[in-house]
Amino acid sequence: MRPTLSHLRADQVASLMGIGVGPRRVDARQDQPVAAELATLLYEERLPDDSHPDSPREVLGRPCDELSSYCTIAELLFASVPDLVALTDLKNYAKLLDQKESSTSTKATATSIYYAAIAAALVAHNERITKHGYRDLARYFAEIASKPWMTADLKALFVKARDTCQKHAGEDGAAADA
Amino acid sequence: MSPGDRTSMGGPGDRFETTDWASILRTRTPDDDERREAMGRMIAQYWKPIYCYLRRQGFGNEEAKDLAQGFFHEVVLGRELVQKADSAKGRFRSFLLVSLGHYVANVRRAGASPRRRPPGGVIPVEAIESFEIPDRGCDMTPEAAFNYEWAATLLEQVLEQVECDCRDRGQQTHWEVFRLRVVKPIMEDSEPPAITEVCAQAGVADLARASNMIVTVKRRFRAVLAQHVRRLVASEADVEAEMRELTAILSESGAGF
Known part of the structure; x- marks a missing residue:
């Protein structure tokens, strides 16, 4: 039976459309190898049962079922309601990837994904999935957003996350006092 | 527009329609059956956006139904749309929206209701689909x-x-x-x-x-x-x-x- 969508809000219809369209892939700057590597990691379709040595499942040493239900990392990061468990897995995966890798570009890529996962949780859920304080996070987001190799879509996410952190900056002191 | 407004326009919603550029061009065919089928598909597919556009233009329920019938009859069946389709080929949604805007402007300019409608209209009413007009606030433009x-x-x-x-x-x-x-x-x-x-x-x-x-x-x-x-x-x-x-x-x- 055909579903009826006429009662939904426009943003809900846009979210349904988003399942079929996905986030727009940004063009990486050709003169920046990190940008190209980052764009590949963000938009490359992963096989759900990926057993590649750098896959989240292999790096974390356990299944990441919530994360695996997204076709791409970009789909998770830019979803209107990204899954928090998946974002936490992504953050942990990126952190281990950073420790595991020695190449500068891969480390930079992993760091970007690490902060992007934290940023997406803050922007979409107002949730802090890290022990870093808001003031520190605001500074990190501003710093990473200004990198010449940063992709435009992640840059926009970091700017939003920085703004969110600045609104919460007063809570750092309150938490320390408590 | 109130959420309680209902219309019986359109056909049953349980069929797979394939209205497209090819369908609109098929309405040119001299074969009556083929033309009717192509038109039927197109109407079933597009009456809802057209009707909602007209309601947001400020027309009442009955008036909007009338105008939707008129649009299909005068503009689509009247071949005006088909004649323009070749040269304007691109995105069908934009094309239909522009044509509808011109139609409403003409109706308003003439200060009259649409004319030459066949008895019972061109939108099939025998197979009724109850359609509740969505209530999504009054600030939505007709185009939106x-x-x-x-x-x-x-x-x-x-x-x-x-x-x-x-x-x-x-x-x-x-x-x-x-x-x-x-x-x-x-x-x-x-x-x-x-x-x-x-x-x-x-x-x-x-x-x-x-x-x-x-x-x-x-x-x-x-x-x-x-x-x-x-x-x-x-x-x-x-x-x-x-x-x-x-x-x-x-x-x-x-x-x-």
Whole structure:
């Protein structure tokens, strides 16, 4: 039976459309190898049962079922309601990837994904999935957003996350006092 | 516009319509049956966005129904639309919206109701589909109402076809897992449930398998959406552009309606 969508809000219809369209892939700057590597990691379709040595499942040493239900990392990061468990897995995966890798570009890529996962949780859920304080996070987001190799879509996410952190900056002191 | 307004226009919603550029060109055929069928498909597909556009233009329920009938009869059946279709080939949605705007302007300028309507109208009423006019706030422009209803109608068809495809392939559980984890939270404006919860509800023992099912159906959804949009644009390059434009229009409209 055909579903009826006429009662939904426009943003809900846009979210349904988003399942079929996905986030727009940004063009990486050709003169920046990190940008190209980052764009590949963000938009490359992963096989759900990926057993590649750098896959989240292999790096974390356990299944990441919530994360695996997204076709791409970009789909998770830019979803209107990204899954928090998946974002936490992504953050942990990126952190281990950073420790595991020695190449500068891969480390930079992993760091970007690490902060992007934290940023997406803050922007979409107002949730802090890290022990870093808001003031520190605001500074990190501003710093990473200004990198010449940063992709435009992640840059926009970091700017939003920085703004969110600045609104919460007063809570750092309150938490320390408590 | 009140949510209680109902109209009986349109046909049954349980059929797969294939209105597209080819259909509009088929309305040129001298074969009466073929022409009627092509027109019927087009009307079934597009009456809702047209009707909603007219309501947002300030026309009452009955008047909007009348004008929608008039648009199909005078502009579409009257060959005006078909004649312009060749030279204007591009995105069918934009083309229809512009034609509708001109039609309303002409009706207003003439200060008269549409004319030459056949008894009973051209929109089939015998197979009634009860349509509740959505109440999404009064600030929606007629164009936004048209685009919203266009996208909603398109997605209704896509979801129906994806579910049918899953059923035909014996993948009802795939559909159910996808529905619970992806579609239902969007439609109910809620957080997606955890995979463990989805598995419990759908009777899937393996969490990794459930994730695979979701990705499989997402890919199918993507393919079916592209297939539907392909019928409404003139070139392959326009497919993604049309989907992105619709998404952008809806996103910009925000949560206000």
